[in-house]
Amino acid sequence: MPSKRICLVLIAVGLAPLMGCGSPSIFSSSSTSHTAYVTLPNSNAVAAFRIKTSGSSVNNNAEAQFTTIVGSPFPAGSSPTSVLVHPSGKYVYVVNRNENDISLFTISSSIGSLQEVLPRTTTGLTPVSMIMDSGGNYIFVINELSSSISTYSINAGTGALSQIAGSPFTTFNNPFSLAIAPSGKFLYVVNPDLTSVIAYTVASGVLTPVAGLPAQVGNGPRAITVDPAGSFVYVTNSADNTVSVLNINPATGALTLLGTFATGITPTSVVALDPYLYVANQGSTNISAFTVTPVTGVLTEITSSPFSVGIAPLFEVLDPDNLFLYVGSQTANSVTALSIDTSTGALAETSQSAATGVSPSSMGVTK
Amino acid sequence: MVFSVVTAASSLSAGQIAPQWEFFGGYSYMRFDSPPLGYPDWSNLNGFNGEVTYNITRRFSVTADGSGGYGSMITAYNYMIGPQYNLRKDKSKYFAHAFIGKAENTIGIKTLIKSGFESVGRAYAFGGGYDRDLTPRFTFRVMADYLHTDTFGTSQTDGRISTGLVFHLGHFGRRPKL
Numbered sequence: 001m002p003s004k005r006i007c008l009v010l011i012a013v014g015l016a017p018l019m020g021c022g023s024p025s026i027f028s029s030s031s032t033s034h035t036a037y038v039t040l041p042n043s044n045a046v047a048a049f050r051i052k053t054s055g056s057s058v059n060n061n062a063e064a065q066f067t068t069i070v071g072s073p074f075p076a077g078s079s080p081t082s083v084l085v086h087p088s089g090k091y092v093y094v095v096n097r098n099e100n101d102i103s104l105f106t107i108s109s110s111i112g113s114l115q116e117v118l119p120r121t122t123t124g125l126t127p128v129s130m131i132m133d134s135g136g137n138y139i140f141v142i143n144e145l146s147s148s149i150s151t152y153s154i155n156a157g158t159g160a161l162s163q164i165a166g167s168p169f170t171t172f173n174n175p176f177s178l179a180i181a182p183s184g185k186f187l188y189v190v191n192p193d194l195t196s197v198i199a200y201t202v203a204s205g206v207l208t209p210v211a212g213l214p215a216q217v218g219n220g221p222r223a224i225t226v227d228p229a230g231s232f233v234y235v236t237n238s239a240d241n242t243v244s245v246l247n248i249n250p251a252t253g254a255l256t257l258l259g260t261f262a263t264g265i266t267p268t269s270v271v272a273l274d275p276y277l278y279v280a281n282q283g284s285t286n287i288s289a290f291t292v293t294p295v296t297g298v299l300t301e302i303t304s305s306p307f308s309v310g311i312a313p314l315f316e317v318l319d320p321d322n323l324f325l326y327v328g329s330q331t332a333n334s335v336t337a338l339s340i341d342t343s344t345g346a347l348a349e350t351s352q353s354a355a356t357g358v359s360p361s362s363m364g365v366t367k
Numbered sequence: 368m369v370f371s372v373v374t375a376a377s378s379l380s381a382g383q384i385a386p387q388w389e390f391f392g393g394y395s396y397m398r399f400d401s402p403p404l405g406y407p408d409w410s411n412l413n414g415f416n417g418e419v420t421y422n423i424t425r426r427f428s429v430t431a432d433g434s435g436g437y438g439s440m441i442t443a444y445n446y447m448i449g450p451q452y453n454l455r456k457d458k459s460k461y462f463a464h465a466f467i468g469k470a471e472n473t474i475g476i477k478t479l480i481k482s483g484f485e486s487v488g489r490a491y492a493f494g495g496g497y498d499r500d501l502t503p504r505f506t507f508r509v510m511a512d513y514l515h516t517d518t519f520g521t522s523q524t525d526g527r528i529s530t531g532l533v534f535h536l537g538h539f540g541r542r543p544k545l
Contacts, residue, residue: 033407050405069405070519071476071484110439111406113476 032321035069035112036365037092038328038335039080042358045073046080046094046105049335049354050112051365053323062339064324066354073357074114076103082129085364087136091159092364095127095141096120102127102141102152104159107366121161124148124168129177133184138164138205140178140187147173149189151205164205171198172214179224179233186210186253188233190221197224197235197246199253215255217244227272232258232297236267236279243267243279243288245297258297263288264306269316271325276345278325280313281306287313287327287338289345307347311336314360320367324350330359385455386535389420389428391508393531397436399443403521404474412436412443416529425539426453432466432492434527440475443525445490445514460506463495470516472523486518498533506533 031054038047048069055061077096080103084093092105092114102121105114124143127150132139139161141150148168152161177190180202187200187207196214200207218237225234226248233246233255243263246255264281267288271278277290277299286306290299311329318325325338325347336353340346395416398409414436422428428451436443447468454461470490473483496510507530514525 048405050402050407052402052407067403067405070474071478071481072405074478075480108440108476111401111404111474111476113405113474115477116479118479 034320034366035107036066036317036326036335036354036363037083037085037094037114038354038356038360038363039076039083039094040073040356040358041079041081041097041361043073044076044078044080046076046083046092046114047354047356047360048072048074048112048114051319051337053319053321056323056339056342062323062348062350064319064337064339064350064352066335066337066352068354069112071113074105074116076116077101077120080361082127082362083364084130084132084139085366086132086154086159087134087367088156089366091154093130093132093139093161095123095130097127100125100127100143102130102139102161104161106159112366117159121152121163123150131178131180131187133180133202134182135184137184138202140180140207142175142178142189143168144174144176147171147175149175149178149187149200149207151207153205166206169200169207176222177224179226181226181248181253182228182230186248188224188226188255190217190224190235192221195219195221195237197221197233197255199255201253210253212254215246215257217246217257218242218260223267223269225270225272227277227292228274231294232272232292234270234272234277236263236270238266238268241265241267241281241283243270243277243290243299245292245299247297259299261290261299268314271316271318273318273322273340273342273345276302278316278347280309280316280327282312282314285309285312287316287325287347289347291345302345304346307338307349309336309338309349315362317363317365320365326363326365328356328360328363330361333358333360335360335363385422385425385453385539387422387537387539388535389418389422389506390534390536391416391418391420391531393417393508393529395434395436395527395529397434397438397443397514398526399436399438399441400523400525401441403523404519406439410438410441412438412441414443416527416531420451422453422539425455427451428453430464430466432468434529436527442473442475443516444471445469445492445516446471447490447492449492458500460498461495462498462510464493466490466492466512470518472516472518474519484519486520488517488519490514490516492527494527496529501532504535506535507531508533
C-alpha cells in the first residue's frame with residue numbers, strides 16, 4: 001500500500017542520521033582532530049577552536065576545518081600574550097602580561113573547553129613570552145621589565161606550577177623571547193638591546209649561563225627557535241630583514257654564528273620543520289621558506305618562495321601532523337591555515353581560517 | 368510535504384477503532400550532531416520522549432512532542448507540535464509526522480564567570496513509527512525521527528529513536544476483539 005510505504009520511508013529518514021548518513025565526518029578517512037588556543041590580549045581572553053585536518057597538499061586535497069568551541073573565548077587575566085599547551089593535552093598555560101601572572105586552565109576531554117584553576121601563579125614584571133620543555137616538566141618565562149627568567153616545575157597530576165629554588169634568574173636588560181633545545185638541556189634568550197642570544201644550561205630547571213660572550217646576531221632580533229634535531233638555533237632580525245643561523249655545541253650548548261640570510265620585510269616569526277625553515281615576514285605579508293643544509297646550516301630558498309599569505313603575519317605554529325602551517329595576523333584578526341607539501345616544503349594558501357574577532361598574539365595546539 | 372504525497376487509496380475497512388487521545392512515554396536515544404559545537408565527534412544522548420496525540424479522524428491527528436537527551440556535557444530538550452498521518456490495520460498502526468517547535472541545548476562548560484552555556488532555537492523533525500496493540504488501552508510503540516535544530520549559531524542534524532508505551536483514551540468506531 002502506497003501510504004504504508006510512505007510511513008516506512010519516513011521511518012528510514014529518521015534512522016538515517018543514526019547511521020551517519022549526511023555526516024561526512026563519520027565516513028571521512030584519515031582525518032585528525034586537534035584543539036587550538038589563541039590569546040586575545042585586547043579581550044583578556046583565550047579563543048578555542050577545534051581543527052579537523054585531512055588530506056595532503058601532495059594530493060591537492062588538504063583541508064583544515066576550524067570550529068569555534070562553545071563558550072569561547074574563555075576569560076583569562078589582563079592582556080594574555082603567550083600560550084602553551086602541555087604535551088599531555090590536559091593543561092593550557094597563559095601568561096598575563098599586565099598583571100604579572102600565569103593562568104592555568106584544564107582542558108575538557110569532551111569538548112576541549114577551558115576551565116581556569118585559581119589562584120594564578122605570580123611571575124616577574126611584564127612577562128612577555130614563555131616556553132616549556134618537550135617533556136612538560138618545566139615552564140620558563142621571560143620577565144621583560146624585571147630582566148629575569150622565572151622557572152616553574154609542573155605537577156603532572158594537577159598542572160599546578162611551583163617556582164623552583166633560585167628562580168627568577170637574572171638576565172640582561174629587556175629580554176624578549178626564548179627557545180629551548182629538544183633535549184631540554186639548553187635555553188636560549190633573545191636580547192634585542194644587545195643584538196645577541198644568551199645561552200644557558202638547564203638542570204632540573206636551574207639556569208646557568210654558558211661560558212663565553214653572548215652570540216651576536218642581527219639588528220632587531222625578535223623570534224627564536226631550535227630545530228627538532230637540536231643542531232641549530234634560528235633568530236629573525238626584524239630590522240635587518242634577515243635570519244641568523246647558529247650552531248649548537250652539543251656538549252656545552254654554546255652558540256656559533258654560521259650565517260645570515262635574507263628574508264622578506266620585518267621577519268617576526270620562525271619555525272623549523274626539518275629540513276625546512278619558515279620565516280613569517282610581517283612587512284611583506286609573505287613567508288620565506290628555506291631548506292637547511294645539514295652540518296653547515298646554509299639556507300637555500302625553495303622554489304616559489306616567498307609564499308604570499310595575504311595578511312600581515314605575526315606568528316606561526318606548525319600543525320602537530322605537519323600538514324599545515326597556521327599563521328596568525330593581528331591586522332586581519334584571524335588565524336589562517338597554509339598546507340605544507342612535505343616533499344618540497346612548498347606552502348599553499350587554503351580557504352580555511354578562523355576569525356578571532358580581535359588581534360591574536362599567540363597560539364598553541366594540542367597533539 | 369507528507370500529506371501532499373499521500374494517496375487516498377486504502378485497503379482498510381470502514382469502522383476500524385481508533386482512540387481519541389493517545390499518551391506516549393518512553394525511552395529515547397539521540398545521535399546528536401555535536402561537531403558544529405566544537406566536539407570531535409557525534410554524541411550519544413539517552414533520555415526520554417513523551418507525546419500527546421489528539422486524533423481528529425482515524426487517519427489524521429495532531430501531536431505534541433517533548434523529549435530530553437543527556438550526554439557528555441550536553442543536555443538537549445525539544446518541544447514540538449505538528450500533524451500526523453496514521454494507517455491502522457487490526458492491531459497495528461503505522462504513522463508519519465512532521466513537527467516544528469523549539470530546541471534548548473545546554474553545554475555544561477564552566478568558567479570563572481559562568482556555569483553552563485545554553486542556546487534556544489528552532490527545531491523541526493520528520494519521522495514515523497509503528498504501534499502494536501497490547502491491550503485495549505495500551506500499545507507498544509517504536510519510532511524514529513530526523514531532527515534538525517538551530518542553536519549556538521549553527522545547525523545540528525540529529526537522529527532520534529524512541530520506544531515505549533502508549534495509553535489510549537476514548538475511541539472512534541468499533542474495536543475488533545483482541
